[in-house]
Amino acid sequence: MNILITGCNGQLGNEMRVLSAQHPRHNYFFTDVAELDITDRQAVSSFVTENAIDLIVNCAAYTNVDKAEEDEATALKINADALAVLGSQGIRVIHISTDYVFSGDEHVPCREADPVAPRTAYGRTKLEGEKRLLAVCPEAVILRTAWLYSSFGNNFVKTMIRLGQEKESLGVVFDQIGTPTYAADLAQAIFTVIESPVWRPGIYHFTNEGVCSWYDFTLAIHELAGITNCRVRPILSEEYQYRTPRPHYSVLDKSKFKKTFGAEIPHWMDGLKRCMEKL
Numbered sequence: 001m002n003i004l005i006t007g008c009n010g011q012l013g014n015e016m017r018v019l020s021a022q023h024p025r026h027n028y029f030f031t032d033v034a035e036l037d038i039t040d041r042q043a044v045s046s047f048v049t050e051n052a053i054d055l056i057v058n059c060a061a062y063t064n065v066d067k068a069e070e071d072e073a074t075a076l077k078i079n080a081d082a083l084a085v086l087g088s089q090g091i092r093v094i095h096i097s098t099d100y101v102f103s104g105d106e107h108v109p110c111r112e113a114d115p116v117a118p119r120t121a122y123g124r125t126k127l128e129g130e131k132r133l134l135a136v137c138p139e140a141v142i143l144r145t146a147w148l149y150s151s152f153g154n155n156f157v158k159t160m161i162r163l164g165q166e167k168e169s170l171g172v173v174f175d176q177i178g179t180p181t182y183a184a185d186l187a188q189a190i191f192t193v194i195e196s197p198v199w200r201p202g203i204y205h206f207t208n209e210g211v212c213s214w215y216d217f218t219l220a221i222h223e224l225a226g227i228t229n230c231r232v233r234p235i236l237s238e239e240y241q242y243r244t245p246r247p248h249y250s251v252l253d254k255s256k257f258k259k260t261f262g263a264e265i266p267h268w269m270d271g272l273k274r275c276m277e278k279l
């Protein structure tokens, strides 16, 4: 297959590039905005035709949650309008969405069919992207994920290592619960979908296994990084000046993915260890 991977300079896009080496029977076309702007209908259409693309894996997105509040129009263009473009090429699409489509007020893990109620501009644009994609490409696969980190790009893991080395004390929220997800494991999930003998369209939830708070996650990061001189304190979200509301509970139920693809998912601690070995 000829596979187009968009947003290849991001966390997930980079992990897709790494993992593609283990799947050499496909041809890969790695692009980011400089090579292929996914909002440019003419450019996408030409690229797909000229390179006889069979499948698009969309790793491109507008991911800055705070900035999206100030510039929802741009976020909408990249996270939603572009999905109508990618989805109307007459080929298969795998797209990545987010736990932010939910309100974050739940108390049990969210299933794919649970009611959505995004609280942020980012969440609204990502939800709109799901809808626009499915409207033109009902055969698409959408993987909703959460709390993504990687050895590539900037993310919570790298920030906590840096702050742990700089500060003697650090307050981290303990009233937001979710599942840290190693982008390499999400890339593996994408290849599970690609290599499945039968194409199984639909929305799926995929994160690592287990749950924790950002506070617990930070303790684990510091322990694995050997940071001992920084005291990590649990604080409430209201003590931290968030510019954008954050979900209090955004755990995704992954039963559908596991059952459909017969997949086993690593625990978040396992993913973190493998990522830290690379850092």
Ligand SMILES: NC(=O)c1ccc[n+]([C@@H]2O[C@H](COP(=O)([O-])OP(=O)(O)OC[C@H]3O[C@@H](n4cnc5c(N)ncnc54)[C@H](OP(=O)(O)O)[C@@H]3O)[C@@H](O)[C@H]2O)c1
Binding pocket: 006, 007, 008, 009, 010, 011, 012, 013, 031, 032, 033, 034, 036, 037, 038, 039, 058, 059, 060, 061, 062, 063, 078, 096, 097, 098, 099, 126, 145, 146, 147, 148, 149, 153
């Ligand atoms: N990060 C998380 O915690 C998280 C959580 C849940 C879901 N997700 C979803 O997971 C997916 C991957 O996230 P990620 O963390 O890997 O994102 P990322 O690191 O921000 O990478 C996204 C990439 O897309 C590029 N891009 C932006 N606009 C584009 C355009 N018009 N055309 C082509 N490329 C464009 C970005 O370039 P620039 O950097 O130059 O803008 C960047 O290289 C996204 O769909 C995201 O919404 C992420």
